[in-house]
């Protein structure tokens with residue numbers, strides 16, 4: 308992809324900080340279609356808008372003076388989860404106990420870093436590391452962490468920068484748990500079966516648990532379509548041990564491990 312084209316695509320503020328690797332991947336996905344550059348740029352932007360969170364960048368900037376609760380209730384994914392946070396986190400974390408420091412690595416973290424207070428309220432000692440492609444979400448979350456003296460950081464990276472992300476996961480101290488909440492659709496849109504490749508690579512990262520979630524209802528139509536995800540579930544059965552599987556607030560959580568799991 309020419310630099311000129313990249314510059315044109317990211318000229319809009321909401322896209323300005325999406326890593327070039329991801330933009331290029333989307334650009335290449337329209338390669339075979341007979342489109343002139345202007346049409347192709349429009350298609351790339353439309354897809355970027357769907358994949359990266361579904362709200363405009365300018366809106367994020369006005370989040371600056373908002374409380375964590377207000378922000379969680381603004382972002383689509385966290386809004387739907389808001390009433391269930393305590394129940395979900397307790398269910399996911401209870402096996403770790405509350406005395407030890409626990410590393411949470413949140414991949415495609417969106418606005419989820421703003422839910423840190425729920426860990427505190429439940430009594431967990433959490434160090435939070437997020438990875439997010441949308442720069443403005445990264446900045447606003449890091450500002451929130453700094454202002455509230457929270458042990459957390461979000462890195463501005465794409466999950467397609469696999470080696471770097473895996474290295475970061477490997478480096479994190481145990482016990483550690485990886486969250487991949489509502490992000491696999493974005494990954495699969497850009498590269499089919501990338502989730503599986505990615506999971507293969509984190510198999511030996513020492514993660515005690517990995518949690519994948521996805522919506523059981525359509526984002527737009529609010530109509531239940533019960534995604535089967537057989538490809539994912541079969542892969543997990545073959546390569547990991549599924550230790551929990553539950554649905555809350557229209558979101559299904561698959562929890563798995565490749566460690567010898569002692570409940």
Ligand SMILES: C[S@@+](CC[C@H](N)C(=O)[O-])C[C@H]1O[C@@H](n2cnc3c(N)ncnc32)[C@H](O)[C@@H]1O
Pocket residue numbers: 329358359360384385414415416417418419438439440441444464465466467487488489490493494
């Ligand atoms: C539907 S939102 C979910 C956010 C968060 N995990 C949650 O459930 O609250 C998907 C997030 O993944 C991010 N994302 C999508 N593709 C990504 C990639 N390749 N690398 C890093 N982040 C990505 C988007 O920008 C967006 O913030």
